[in-house]
């Protein structure tokens with residue numbers, strides 16, 4: 048099990064993105080940088096797109112984790128991989144040909160991720176997930192930062208963990224939405240490997256310390272559930 052912390056720049060100051068990324072970068076800092084791409088169609092919010100991701104790629108060494116909350120990801124996802132994203136996640140509810148999209152993302156040199164909204168069942172996507180490297184379990188309705196964690200999503204995380212542990216899937220299990228000091232342990236105990244946190248990191252007085260504190264809590268929770276976890 049991994050223990051990756053991925054601050055979401057959705058809660059950062061968009062006028063100072065390079066500084067905001069530097070604020071979470073360091074030996075105990077971000078493992079991935081989570082970039083929420085919203086198109087105002089798939090979700091009722093508009094953030095940033097490919098030109099910003101291209102600029103971010105040149106501005107930081109931290110692996111970029113692009114969460115595409117957009118319609119027609121079949122058309123756009125590969126561009127994010129070509130721009131140098133480390134992981135490109137598309138939504139199950141938006142994708143038309145999930146296998147082709149995963150193959151295209153991977154052929155362009157990135158990891159491929161598939162995201163499930165809270166009401167989207169895991170079982171419907173297990174076959175497609177065999178082509179994916181990351182499963183993003185949304186723990187809020189996508190669209191906005193600062194929402195409350197949905198504890199009922201922990202079952203989905205547990206079932207995904209079991210599928211990975213029994214060799215049916217090889218995905219990193221990622222959680223996104225409402226992850227903070229109060230909720231991250233439950234997500235880790237349920238078996239998540241990668242923890243996206245926006246407001247809990249960028250709303251903190253010291254974002255770098257907030258990242259380190261989240262990771263410590265994750266490692267403690269994982270040590271209880273899995274006494275010999277692999278390095279994150």
Ligand SMILES: O=C(CO)[C@H](O)[C@H](O)COP(=O)(O)O
Pocket residue numbers: 055057058081083114116187188189190191192193194223224225226243244245246247
């Ligand atoms: O995908 C997202 C919203 O759709 C964000 O990544 C997520 O909400 C992070 O923000 P917070 O940690 O404040 O909930």
Ligand SMILES: [Fe+2]
Pocket residue numbers: 055081082083114223243
């Ligand atoms: Fe996200």
